[in-house]
Amino acid sequence: MDTPDRPRAAATNAAAAGFEDSPVFNFINNLSPIPPPKPQASAHNVQLFKSSDLAPVSSIFASPHVNPAKESKLVVRDDPVQLPQDSNSPNSVRTRLGTAIRLIKSKNIVSENCSFTCHLSQAPIDSSINTSISTSNLPQPIQFVGGSAECDKNQNAGGDKDLSTDQECPVEGVFFDHTGIDKMDSSQPGRIVHENQLCEQSRDGFVAYDEDYLATEELNSDMLRLAPPFDAETQLMNGTLNADNAHSGTLLTDGSSGSYINNAAHDPHLYWDGAVDGSAMDYTPQLLPGVCQNQLVSNDQLCNALTEPSNHMPMDQSALSQHMRGTRRRCLFNEKAGAVNKAAKKTSDRHSANTTTPRCKTSSSDHNSKPMKTPPCALPGIGLHLNALATIPKDKIVPYAAQSSTIQASNFPSAVSSSPATSEPNTANEDSSQAIVVANADESGQGSPKKKRHKFDNGDGTSCKRCSCKKSKCLKLYCECFHAGVFCSEPCSCQGCLNKPSNMETVLSTREQIESRNPLAFAPKVIRTSEPGQELGSNKTPASARHKRGCNCKKSSCLKKYCECFQGGVGCSISCRCEGCKNAFGRREGVVLLSIEQAKQGSVENIACVKEETSENDNQLVIYQAANPASAENVLTTPSVEDIRPLSALPPSSSKRPRSSTKLIGHSSRLCNSQAPLKTDILLSPFESYAEMVLGDGASDVLKGGSSPQTSVKVVSPNKKRISPPRIGTGLSPICKNGRKLILKSIPSFPSLCGDVNKVDPKTSSPAS
DNA sequence: GAGTTTGAAACT
DNA sequence: CAGTTTCAAACTC
Known part of the structure; x- marks a missing residue:
């Protein structure tokens, strides 16, 4: 792979040289699906998403909520951003995570560490890995926040040995900037897990990206589309928006657990991600947690494989990642329903879906430009994200919208739902997760008449929406699509619909009005309060x-x-x-x-x-x-x-x-x-x-x-x-005892990389503690 | 598929 | 703030 070049360099620096030398490695490189990109091309792609490009946007996004501290952190991340050509996916992932975390911090300044740590501690990590997370690790949060941390983490996690990992996660490597690994306690298992996950994600994303990109145009388009929204968020945090984000979105789908739910949530459908004001708060957390957890689980495995030196094979990634991705995607969709049960089926479905890309079928007329891309089902999570994003000024959003006609249309893999894997529908209810699931359902369901389809809802109403509004023009909360922050699409049977990309301004303005009345209007209806x-x-x-x-x-x-x-x-x-x-x-x-x-x-x-x-x-x-x-x-x-x-x-x-x-x-x-x-x-x-x-x-x-x-x-x-x-x-949270902690939890779902520990546990393993 | 019921959202 | 109306989903037949 071309991209490998960078990694290679890193590897060479490290110990990876041997690795590279391996015939296998070479073979892989040759095989890599990714065309040895013209550097430019790759670069180009990257740039599209680069934060730098977005930068202005990010500034825009910067929500009042954000703390200076965050910003600073973000800043750090930015640098890294530039790097990666391929980075797309990986970076995106990181950024997201970082962003999410940051958001949390910003909101809960006081508790930042706590919240974050909590996640970590709770983080899935445990389950899959024996690693006990030391809650004490403040650094972790920081790292995550740092954004780049992920890769770094990986490195750390991998420890030196993981130089290979670096290679593997070239992008990340790029990011390295930081504080990185060194600072991090590589020793901490918890971290490691995350790192791995991150790496995987990035990798996966990476790979996924490749795959999607190469393999399925739709996905790509989707991803691209998604990118903007994410970007917004990420920008808020990091200012680094990346195509990666988009990728990540895809990744999300991949993630069995929907690791990426975040992204996905954002992505998809939500044209106005940011629309929600800060007041909105972060709903994202909710989604994320579940997702994360799931991811963690799946990721862990993946990570492990990846992380292991033997496994590393950056190149392998493609194969592995793809493979993995497939599974992940499945999971995501499956999760949605909380349908643990369904998962199995869906997985199979997913495969098909993968090819097709999971989506709600909605193709809005507007979206027609991209037939495939129909507007995404509203991700349950999305709503959350949107809210989280809320800070983004409409104005800014609008641009996207303009662009978005294309973008929006994109269906994002709804990824998401992290429904707690827990299987139970109840749990599934969790906001986003369900919604996501729904999306898939939509696909299948679309065929079905509108009647039943309704929402695939989550409680949040985030699920893929299909409205049948007749009088509201789909600009009121009566409209589920509107409420979910998604454009109406083909499946909708609405009349006089104005909730279309072409009317983005109207939609945004209306949304704004509604939010002004009720900041929580677009918040997910169901919020996970306690630790999952x-x-x-x-x-x-x-x-x-x-x-x-x-x-x-x-x-x-x-x-x-x-x-x-x-x-x-x-x-x-x-x-x-x-x-x-x-x-x-x-x-x-x-x-x-x-x-x-x-x-x-x-x-x-x-x-x-x-x-x-x-x-x-x-x-x-x-x-x-x-x-x-x-x-x-x-x-x-x-x-x-x-x-x-x-x-x-x-x-x-x-x-x-x-x-x-x-x-x-x-x-x-x-x-x-x-x-x-x-x-x-x-x-x-x-x-x-x-x-x-x-x-x-x-x-x-x-x-x-x-x-x-x-x-x-x-x-x-x-x-x-x-x-x-x-x-x-x-x-x-054992860690944070004061009230703040709770607060954090409420936030929880932030895409804590870790995901909720809790959730993770349910299925996979006993809770860390 | 049409009609009814229901409760959220919007309005006064 | 309370009451009423409007709306669209959910439900029933």
Whole structure:
């Protein structure tokens, strides 16, 4: 391979020389699908995506949220960006990750390390690899943030031995810049895993890119299309947008786990990725986590193979990567549904899909320019990303749009969903994941009439959308496509649709208006609140997830898809105002109330508040013992997010929620103990607040929990799954104990490279801890 | 496929 | 902020 040149150089420098010399290596090189590119050509490609090109954009994207610190970090990354010709894929990956992380940081400055580390610690790493992650590793986060880190990591991970890896990940190598490896503790296993993953991703992406690029035009186009959106994000973070991103998008598809969900999410369909304002917060995390996890798993393997010196073969990559990719893609799609079950089928399908490229079939008329590329299904994740991206000014976006007519059209592999592999649909609900899955479904489904197709939804509504709007012109939230941030496409049966690339400005402006009214309007409907791993692993129910606003069902008993909570596969929460809730995923009914009442009645000093979590899966009983009534209340408040739900029933909060998210926060805090309120209030950043919203009171509670441990002792139910207070400390994140941590979690899904540890665990292995 | 039901979104 | 209307999905037949 041509590209190998660089790697080679690196390799030569390192120890790889031997490797290169190997006949196999040579053979591979010769075989490499990638045409020995004219340097220029490659360069050209690269440039398209390069951050430098995008730079302006990035600046644009720079969200207020972003912290200077981030920026600085980003800056670092930028440099690297330039490099890689081939880098496309790999870089993109990195950037994304880095970006995601950065975003998190920016939002949660305080907790940056924590959040990040948490991910890491949790990170999938563990599962696949024995490696225990040391949460302590602050550097890691940094590294990731650094962006380039990935490769670096790889190097590190690989350790010196991995020089080969460097080769393998030439692009990354390019990036090397940094702090890199050296700084990193190569020793840490956790890291290694990530690194590997990263490498793989990059590699895969790399390879994938090649493949896609070479093999399937569609993919390429898609990727290209995708690129812009990503770019925006990445730019925000790094300023390095790369074609890579696009690649990554493809990669995502590849990833069994959807490692790339991030990208994918962004990509695809979301024309307006960035549109959402910072307030929107990052939804991405949600998606990502799952994805990451998955990725991790799959990646690990891949990584291992790759990382291993023997395996390295940069060249092999093509073969391996392709192979791997195939699997990954499958996974991604499969995941979506949470359809663990389906996965197998899909995998097979995926193959076909690969050729075709997974997409929602939507081809908008507009998109016709690219017949194949139909607008992407809305990725569930996408929504998240969009939100995350939100910072991007429309203006900027518009340009894309203009371009995008082509771009947008692109269908991105919806990649994504990270649904927790966990298999259960419930879990699947996780925002993005499902959506992604849907996309695939769409393909199959498209054939089917619109009727049933509807959304393949995630709860988020992120899934591939197909609307049938008649009066809204697809410019209102009524329109699922619009709501999901995707253009209407062929499958849609809408009338008078203005949600088309050709009307990008209109769409954006409308979107903006809506966001101005409700910053969370485009946020995923279902947000994963707690760490996925914990709950998911334990339960089927996505206890961690909840509907951002809660439902208001009165007749459906939250047992039908009319209920957004149900639809999203999440239990009802405090924020819900439903009546007669029978949500299979968890009710918000009133155990809490009882406990409260009891407490108030003063009947108790030692009141055991028993919460029965309705979540079907669990039937968990959580018993809180309060020393006194007051404590009882506390208990109510303190419980983990999950617990919170039922508790949430508290009238005040439940009564009505302000439309604006922020208000909700206030409620929650109030509900919570008087003890901590200030703390939460004070601390809450918009973002946090958002988290709270998502979490519901829980977040605040959690925070409080830290402060008010006293309140309760909890006994675990037979199932023992939840012990709220303890959880706070442990569950949420051992590492970060303060409330902030929770916040981070809420964010979680950030594409933590690691992915959620939790999620990873469920299927593959036991949780790291 | 048409009609009804439902609840979110939008409006007042 | 509360109530009403509009809307489109979900559902039923």
